Amino acid sequence: MPHKADRDQIRRQNRSIILQALRRDGPLARIELGQITKLSPATVTSITGDLLDQGLIEGFETSEQKEQSTRGRPRSLLRLTPNAAYVVCVRLSVQRLDLALVDYSGQTVAHHSAPLEGNALTSDTTSPRLVHLIRELLTMADAPSSRVQEIGLIAQGAVDVDVEAGTIIWSPAIDGRNTQIVEPLSAAFDAHCTIVNDTNMITEALHWSDPEKYAGTFVVVFLDHGMGMGLYLDGRLFCGANGKAAEIGHTNHMPDGALCQCGKKGCFEAYLSENALSRIALAEPSCDAPSLDAALELAASGNGPVLDGFSGAGRVLGFALARIIAMFDPRRIVLTGRSARALPYMQEGMRSGLEDGLIADLSQNHEIDVAPWDEDYIIRGMAAQAMTRLDLCYKGTAGR
Amino acid sequence: MPHKADRDQIRRQNRSIILQALRRDGPLARIELGQITKLSPATVTSITGDLLDQGLIEGFETSEQKEQSTRGRPRSLLRLTPNAAYVVCVRLSVQRLDLALVDYSGQTVAHHSAPLEGNALTSDTTSPRLVHLIRELLTMADAPSSRVQEIGLIAQGAVDVDVEAGTIIWSPAIDGRNTQIVEPLSAAFDAHCTIVNDTNMITEALHWSDPEKYAGTFVVVFLDHGMGMGLYLDGRLFCGANGKAAEIGHTNHMPDGALCQCGKKGCFEAYLSENALSRIALAEPSCDAPSLDAALELAASGNGPVLDGFSGAGRVLGFALARIIAMFDPRRIVLTGRSARALPYMQEGMRSGLEDGLIADLSQNHEIDVAPWDEDYIIRGMAAQAMTRLDLCYKGTAGR
DNA sequence: GGTATTTTTTTGGACACCAAAAAAATGTTG
DNA sequence: CAACATTTTTTTGGTGTCCAAAAAAATACC
Numbered sequence: 055m056p057h058k059a060d061r062d063q064i065r066r067q068n069r070s071i072i073l074q075a076l077r078r079d080g081p082l083a084r085i086e087l088g089q090i091t092k093l094s095p096a097t098v099t100s101i102t103g104d105l106l107d108q109g110l111i112e113g114f115e116t117s118e119q120k121e122q123s124t125r126g127r128p129r130s131l132l133r134l135t136p137n138a139a140y141v142v143c144v145r146l147s148v149q150r151l152d153l154a155l156v157d158y159s160g161q162t163v164a165h166h167s168a169p170l171e172g173n174a175l176t177s178d179t180t181s182p183r184l185v186h187l188i189r190e191l192l193t194m195a196d197a198p199s200s201r202v203q204e205i206g207l208i209a210q211g212a213v214d215v216d217v218e219a220g221t222i223i224w225s226p227a228i229d230g231r232n233t234q235i236v237e238p239l240s241a242a243f244d245a246h247c248t249i250v251n252d253t254n255m256i257t258e259a260l261h262w263s264d265p266e267k268y269a270g271t272f273v274v275v276f277l278d279h280g281m282g283m284g285l286y287l288d289g290r291l292f293c294g295a296n297g298k299a300a301e302i303g304h305t306n307h308m309p310d311g312a313l314c315q316c317g318k319k320g321c322f323e324a325y326l327s328e329n330a331l332s333r334i335a336l337a338e339p340s341c342d343a344p345s346l347d348a349a350l351e352l353a354a355s356g357n358g359p360v361l362d363g364f365s366g367a368g369r370v371l372g373f374a375l376a377r378i379i380a381m382f383d384p385r386r387i388v389l390t391g392r393s394a395r396a397l398p399y400m401q402e403g404m405r406s407g408l409e410d411g412l413i414a415d416l417s418q419n420h421e422i423d424v425a426p427w428d429e430d431y432i433i434r435g436m437a438a439q440a441m442t443r444l445d446l447c448y449k450g451t452a453g454r
Numbered sequence: 455m456p457h458k459a460d461r462d463q464i465r466r467q468n469r470s471i472i473l474q475a476l477r478r479d480g481p482l483a484r485i486e487l488g489q490i491t492k493l494s495p496a497t498v499t500s501i502t503g504d505l506l507d508q509g510l511i512e513g514f515e516t517s518e519q520k521e522q523s524t525r526g527r528p529r530s531l532l533r534l535t536p537n538a539a540y541v542v543c544v545r546l547s548v549q550r551l552d553l554a555l556v557d558y559s560g561q562t563v564a565h566h567s568a569p570l571e572g573n574a575l576t577s578d579t580t581s582p583r584l585v586h587l588i589r590e591l592l593t594m595a596d597a598p599s600s601r602v603q604e605i606g607l608i609a610q611g612a613v614d615v616d617v618e619a620g621t622i623i624w625s626p627a628i629d630g631r632n633t634q635i636v637e638p639l640s641a642a643f644d645a646h647c648t649i650v651n652d653t654n655m656i657t658e659a660l661h662w663s664d665p666e667k668y669a670g671t672f673v674v675v676f677l678d679h680g681m682g683m684g685l686y687l688d689g690r691l692f693c694g695a696n697g698k699a700a701e702i703g704h705t706n707h708m709p710d711g712a713l714c715q716c717g718k719k720g721c722f723e724a725y726l727s728e729n730a731l732s733r734i735a736l737a738e739p740s741c742d743a744p745s746l747d748a749a750l751e752l753a754a755s756g757n758g759p760v761l762d763g764f765s766g767a768g769r770v771l772g773f774a775l776a777r778i779i780a781m782f783d784p785r786r787i788v789l790t791g792r793s794a795r796a797l798p799y800m801q802e803g804m805r806s807g808l809e810d811g812l813i814a815d816l817s818q819n820h821e822i823d824v825a826p827w828d829e830d831y832i833i834r835g836m837a838a839q840a841m842t843r844l845d846l847c848y849k850g851t852a853g854r
Numbered sequence: 855g856g857t858a859t860t861t862t863t864t865t866g867g868a869c870a871c872c873a874a875a876a877a878a879a880t881g882t883t884g
Numbered sequence: 885c886a887a888c889a890t891t892t893t894t895t896t897g898g899t900g901t902c903c904a905a906a907a908a909a910a911t912a913c914c
Contacts, residue, residue, distance in 0.1 A: 055478075058491055060464065070456075091458055288690070295671040301816060305777050305811070381699065383699035419698075
């Protein structure tokens with residue numbers, strides 16, 4: 055049974071809609087906000103008045119504005135106050151540590167990126183090091199640390215995470231186990247801190263980048279070192295009861311099949327990880343250093359055995375997509391990630407796998423397409439998600 | 455971006471909550487409604503006043519009530535007016551046609567059940583026949599046909615349905631193709647008519663029967679003639695972009711595996727349908743008429759080859775469950791259906807399949823349990839879903 | 855019959871929405 | 885340059901919803 059509704063909910067939701075419109079479509083006049091949100095001008099004035107009082111938005115003037123002026127009272131543009139709040143994105147991958155500071159208007163105002171040398175981090179030093187780096191970032195951007203509202207930690211690579219406890223159980227980048235991370239960061243900045251999943255952030259970013267196209271129910275399949283999946287179901291990100299949904303790489307494709315790095319047999323990743331795809335190059339006996347690039351070059355040159363290898367991998371991918379379509383019935387499946395380059399050579403195999411793995415009844419009403427891969431997707435998705443969470447923190451009018 | 459919120463939404467939602475409380479917990483006094491819904495007494499009086507005016511609820515008196523009376527103003531109970539609206543459930547399976555008429559209070563007030571003899575229905579006669587049977591049902595229950603608000607059609611068996619067009623493309627029970635069904639029924643009774651999925655209704659019924667236990671994210675696996683699945687994700691039924699999500703029976707377990715009735719190779723159903731389980735009995739050479747009962751009897755008597763057969767089927771089921779857990783990360787998986795009787799003999803195989811198919815990281819935080827199977831689940835689920843839809847039809851106070 | 859107790863209704867206030875009127879700020883024109 | 889036209893923003897007034905508190909209603913107890 056849903057919860058009872060009250061007045062505050064209305065205001066909170068309408069307020070959030072206005073903030074989102076401003077974040078998405080830049081500076082806007084009140085009349086435009088009214089048109090976008092369908093709220094009456096009176097209501098827009100009332101809500102933006104509150105937001106101005108709270109310092110979350112501010113007036114904004116451009117020179118362009120005056121040039122193309124028409125008769126009538128000129129519009130007064132509003133925008134999000136950039137320094138009203140900040141979101142920190144931390145990405146910890148196997149050999150790199152990236153940080154980005156995103157302001158309330160959605161701009162990245164500072165970032166830091168450095169290679170991680172072996173054993174640079176241990177269980178004890180990780181969180182102090184992150185606190186230090188975040189403080190440096192804040193200094194660079196001249197942002198007071200009290201304004202940090204959200205910290206998102208993206209742990210990439212073969213990482214074992216305990217979302218509940220907020221710890222990294224194991225990561226190749228950290229020497230040691232059970233690294234406390236959420237609690238120390240949260241305490242240092244008095245901010246909401248979460249460990250998030252990279253594929254989920256890509257999914258969120260796609261939705262944010264084009265809410266028309268990436269709407270309703272769609273699935274993202276991420277081919278990189280490993281194989282990941284992100285689920286956007288009925289208009290929202292789906293994470294499962296314990297935040298561990300959308301595992302596909304280590305689900306079984308073939309009982310007693312090829313040995314996977316995880317120790318089990320027949321996982322999809324055993325056929326579709328970057329390593330697995332690289333090994334296709336070995337089909338050409340003269341190949342001495344297998345890599346995905348080597349394999350792609352051989353395929354481009356028309357090497358038969360290598361093309362057969364990609365076709366076989368494509369067939370496995372086809373079975374994976376068939377499974378996804380049957381389970382989720384998405385409007386769209388998006389393939390992306392660094393290994394998506396190999397897809398052109400996998401098309402035919404993919405089709406055969408889809409044909410053999412998918413019941414005819416379901417083989418239409420969905421599109422499969424490839425999104426160009428951009429590393430920044432992850433940070434953009436994280437920021438968008440965190441900002442949306444902020445927008446819903448409504449503190450009545452009593453706080454004035 | 456979510457839609458703007460307005461005042462009517464508040465009333466609609468609170469009204470709906472009160473109606474649901476009354477439907478779930480029988481006759482209730484206003485003060486009890488206030489406690490359940492957390493609405494103030496004043497608001498409860500206001501909303502129930504509207505509902506009384508509209509005839510959707512009515513006062514109710516019992517003799518019990520007076521016996522255990524205490525000091526103070528006595529409670530005056532309210533209940534849903536049984537004849538305020540009706541929902542019709544039609545279930546068309548291979549050899550039977552069942553109809554049930556459910557009143558606004560959730561009681562089944564009339565039903566009809568008859569075997570379907572061969573070729574009894576054709577594309578042209580199906581909908582007139584259904585209209586006729588529904589009218590008979592209404593006469594039996596002395597219900598005016600204008601009060602029929604929702605008609606739900608459950609097409610069971612190997613049926614091919616076009617939900618968009620509201621037609622049954624093909625069904626073993628109907629002689630002919632592309633049977634128009636939603637439009638004629640909808641027109642005949644001026645009611646909302648939908649084709650629904652049986653497994654989805656079981657899922658809805660489980661949630662309705664115990665909203666505490668079956669809440670949030672859970673998955674129902676239905677073992678019957680075939681194999682079905684129902685998904686309740688983040689507190690609501692998930693149907694996919696085209697209403698065809700949750701297919702599991704005809705997803706691939708083993709590339710180039712056992713031949714399935716659908717014509718493809720290696721579907722789960724090829725190993726787990728009632729037919730497939732029945733054939734386990736053939737492991738005992740003396741068996742002449744294979745059936746699930748025969749197989750279960752042989753298993754009960756400790757027949758080794760038959761027990762091995764069930765163990766093998768259990769292993770396949772284990773792989774299916776591993777896949778479900780990885781994809782959806784549910785809090786609970788519920789196994790039910792007529793073939794659930796065979797589960798005791800499949801336990802060990804199931805465990806081995808889960809172990810080999812599920813990455814260790816995910817092998818906790820979920821419960822797998824068996825729900826007793828009751829045919830009525832389907833109708834109860836349908837009625838609950840339809841009633842909830844009705845509760846949200848709020849027609850302001852202007853209609854008075 | 856008066857008092858205590860419990861439930862229900864009424865009253866009055868706060869607040870969010872909207873439509874319509876008013877005000878503000880500019881361009882256009884005679 | 886003042887009056888008018890136009891567009892945006894704010895204010896006003898009204899409706900509807902919620903709630904807290906007071907009042908009313910209906911019963912049991914003494």
